[in-house]
Amino acid sequence: MASTYGTAFRVTTWGESHGPALGAVVDGCPALLAIDEALIQRDLDRRRVGQSRVTSPRNEADRVQILSGVYEGYTTGAPISLISYNKDVDSSKYENLRDVFRPGHADYTYWAKYGHRDHRGGGRSSARETWGRVAAGAIARALLATAGIDVYAYTVQIGTIVATKFDRSVIEENMVRAADLDAAEAMIAAIDRIKEEKDSLGGIVEVRADNVPPGLGEPTAEKLDALIGQAMLSIPAVKGVEIGHGFRAVAMRGSDHNDAFFVDESGRVRTRTNQAGGMLGGISTGEPIIARIAIKPTSSVSREQETVDRSLQPRRILVEGRHDPCVVPRAVAVVEAMMCLVLGDLYLRNRMSRAYWE
Amino acid sequence: MASTYGTAFRVTTWGESHGPALGAVVDGCPALLAIDEALIQRDLDRRRVGQSRVTSPRNEADRVQILSGVYEGYTTGAPISLISYNKDVDSSKYENLRDVFRPGHADYTYWAKYGHRDHRGGGRSSARETWGRVAAGAIARALLATAGIDVYAYTVQIGTIVATKFDRSVIEENMVRAADLDAAEAMIAAIDRIKEEKDSLGGIVEVRADNVPPGLGEPTAEKLDALIGQAMLSIPAVKGVEIGHGFRAVAMRGSDHNDAFFVDESGRVRTRTNQAGGMLGGISTGEPIIARIAIKPTSSVSREQETVDRSLQPRRILVEGRHDPCVVPRAVAVVEAMMCLVLGDLYLRNRMSRAYWE
Amino acid sequence: MASTYGTAFRVTTWGESHGPALGAVVDGCPALLAIDEALIQRDLDRRRVGQSRVTSPRNEADRVQILSGVYEGYTTGAPISLISYNKDVDSSKYENLRDVFRPGHADYTYWAKYGHRDHRGGGRSSARETWGRVAAGAIARALLATAGIDVYAYTVQIGTIVATKFDRSVIEENMVRAADLDAAEAMIAAIDRIKEEKDSLGGIVEVRADNVPPGLGEPTAEKLDALIGQAMLSIPAVKGVEIGHGFRAVAMRGSDHNDAFFVDESGRVRTRTNQAGGMLGGISTGEPIIARIAIKPTSSVSREQETVDRSLQPRRILVEGRHDPCVVPRAVAVVEAMMCLVLGDLYLRNRMSRAYWE
């Protein structure tokens, strides 16, 4: 449904960029999961603006409050309402955008669809909507942790700079969240440069989930791949998703692409390679889930652009406001959250698939 | 839901590769749409096996029967039941696969999830399930045609052969459904060669929808991009999806990637370029929808492979049965169908978004 | 959704009264449930026409075929497609009803909603649609049986004749399915009489579910009561539903209506009385579920009635065709099926409510 993610673990977000508050309601979370605001805040802090010089300077603490569904530290099975009041709202920069459509943004399409919109800061189409996803994702992450499932993401490309090494321990040690410190340095330099040029950059985020048991995902319409695809392409600025070898699989032969099965020393069915990215027929194999997400360069650039206004008159605009020169470092937290939501949902649903009376 | 595509225009498929029949139920199609079996068969014939030497030699007419929901040539608003009986079923080749897991297939994951499976011809995980999608897609296509929306797909890459020209009129004139006859010839040669080598190839399908009005797609969870992502990644063998410039957008600057707005001579808001692929903020802009879908090389290869069986013993297998050396040519019809289902669904839902009392 | 019952155990029905076939697709049934056609046919035979002189003389074997989702006697987790071809279709009696709206029937409302309808035998609005519900209900019943849950219904009133005794063993021994043989005799006589008078009777069916564990049902929107209400009021001709003491509770005092809790000798929490009908706060208590369903007198009466036609001209009609003078005896099977669908669905969903990591 329009503003709801998931079928069993359902998250409905609400709120506008410059409205009084943002929020999410999580419905379907099982009872007796240990949750508190600090646990959620940890993930939110990785998404928030103003966290480093490569992000937007808007200063929002993004402080979460739990308004329902948790009692004495544990979920009760009731809907969990999460809220954060907007603090640093400056709509003055948007006054001149009331009637004009910013290129690359949803201004025109919302107006075409609804005939009325809150233009301030992008309103509902702002990436601030992802606050609710990350808050809810933290709860899904806690749910997955009860089964040992571990979800993490990192930047593998910014502009044309590509990471070539992988060291998980450094991801949170650098402003762009790369798993490669040398590449990170170059990426930061590239962002600094593009910022000076009043332009923007895109990039690629890779996300992994380790210790996913086999069996997650539903055949046909709700394959694990399909739900990851929906989840990732629902993130603002995402333009592509690939699973495992993805687009690179196209040029391979079947005999090279197939991952051979074997039984490891612990008696578990494994594959020699994991080119499939941890899923076959839409269902997890037990190997790590791996996906890559393409993020376009931020649409807000401080350069004059050609456009039109609501009266269908040509206009030239200079978009002001406070923007990220590159959203990739913050998108890492959103990609992780969406993967947590997909897996949390499928994890619960999988409880229903197999007979337990056998 | 697991076996259902869509929210307003809902398609539920059923059936196994070697079961008695395959089918789909379409619920939510408006009344008074002109539909007959010939209209549906036209699309099914482009998907069926045995249509050319580059597809599997299994011979299925895939003849559709309409069992409900259409009366005297028009839909009634009731569920439309579509069925096709399997004719050319030969399960003998699968007897030795009862207990063994084919690499690259869903044998192991279904067994891990359900503890019981119909192994014959891949059972439910077979691409024969897409029969129902294509049959239902033909009805969605008819629905979209009432608004002038036109959906078509074509092969742009097979193995390492890339199409470089575009001529829509030749798509159905060549066995691989490329819009470039020269590339088609090379693609066919590549498939012939890989077939002899008992191996398989993948490829890329591009899909377009023309004349889509602005306003289709729902913000946040059900962005047009997101629903295309889910739809395409729910197709067997698909490993990646990109919208517009997709992964290529990553290396661009924002000022280059943004599509400038202008008003054309007919008074319609247009964009100078269409690097966004026809959508902004998850909602159609009115420009053509463009997406590209990566398809892995067919997992069934007639070469010996390493695997395990249900008793967790190592096995070496040679997969027999009748397979496509490359599914891309037939996948073109499935990709089109899925795009029709996504747009048909959003088209109906969009009737509810905007006030009509204004 | 329009033609789908349930969230986890989902049943989509299709088919028209005089179309080629009727069917249902069951999606979400766990794997490894033992199912065969005989098990389903048993329930269908209790619903079918022509089973006794108090039902319609239309002769339909209503023979079920399983087309998918069951392999070697067990469900596979894939959608289960059930079909029955219509045999004894005689549309000649309906030719004069093509343009005229029968009072008490859905002819006018379907026409007003859709602008086009299959008028033959009531088309989609015919109670023949319940074939699919009963077929699917038999599978849900088998699912519930794995947990010892036992669902059964019986007639407690026909016209003004009220049953006053309860002997489960006689329910299938009399044509009206009362649990009281003396009342049954009077009910049959009343139906015989009304048939001669070319008129019809209504009645009340009571349904019980024994051995339902505590915990089934979701708070707020999907209370067990609410889903029973939806299920029962979705049956053609049903005009009322009450849970436990229902409308009789209105005139009681709280101190009399509350069921006192105690712990029985086996250590189970029980209630001294069960005036609540087995649920509190929308969740099962462990006591028997009890509901009563009011069924209106059949709308098809062979008497001249005042009505209008599609040209909005007054008409007087005499409805011919083959009808039940009282649908209550057959409705017993449908009521049972709907209760099985509700409980089967909630039973699966309840697997997700409580932490199992505690």
Add this chain to the structure above:
Amino acid sequence: MASTYGTAFRVTTWGESHGPALGAVVDGCPALLAIDEALIQRDLDRRRVGQSRVTSPRNEADRVQILSGVYEGYTTGAPISLISYNKDVDSSKYENLRDVFRPGHADYTYWAKYGHRDHRGGGRSSARETWGRVAAGAIARALLATAGIDVYAYTVQIGTIVATKFDRSVIEENMVRAADLDAAEAMIAAIDRIKEEKDSLGGIVEVRADNVPPGLGEPTAEKLDALIGQAMLSIPAVKGVEIGHGFRAVAMRGSDHNDAFFVDESGRVRTRTNQAGGMLGGISTGEPIIARIAIKPTSSVSREQETVDRSLQPRRILVEGRHDPCVVPRAVAVVEAMMCLVLGDLYLRNRMSRAYWE
């Protein structure tokens, strides 16, 4: 879904009786509907506690704030978040109920289902959850008003006192919301008396919707009747629902129960009587929708009762706290809200049913 009402016009409620706040998120409301807090507050004031001596003395202003989805007085099509902070919370009276199950309440069933619960004031199972329904219902009412649809409810029975007259103008003029001032007086006296006796009463609410166009409701699973049944039986304390003549239809003959069609002077198809309560085959006829809802006597009675605690020990309890001796007067607002939600949802969905290209 568990905490969500509706398919097109979707309302998700959250919050506990003694938690910090209560709320609802409305998703799917079309853009350009004029909405403000005063409009919503009007309905909330009719539901709130402390409004008269026949309701609970808990004093909650139940003040609504709109946090999203409305901009400059009009809906934007984005989710509408509604919130009210709890003010007059006194949990001290509930401390002794932490481990004990109140008869007639959901204490035991929530504990059995979830293993953990917020016991204060009934937590999530409290009727305070209906705050969100009434707030959202006010928005649905505004939506329906654009089409002239008018929904209202009134008390027709309290305990054994039955209203026998109907004067809409007096409904809001008496504390019990009867449409019969004489009966109202007797009803109020009965409540005063039962309060002194530390006991409680139930009653019946009748709800009507006028000017509903023909065509609302979906055949089979989501009949208008079925959705009303679900909506009403999802209200705390409701034990029965009947449509039109309901249980009284049981003893009628078909020839008496059928409503004859005619065409009125304005050219509209009407029925001579409206015993069907405004719907046939699950779809509205254009006649007024009429339903009656049975409400049990309040479970909270200030008398000693037999029960058990979490350790399965027998206990005798005296339930303190502030309660309604009869919830019927406040339930009138909730019943109206649920009818508005059902009709609002079906009204939007009906936009998709019929071809508009015909």
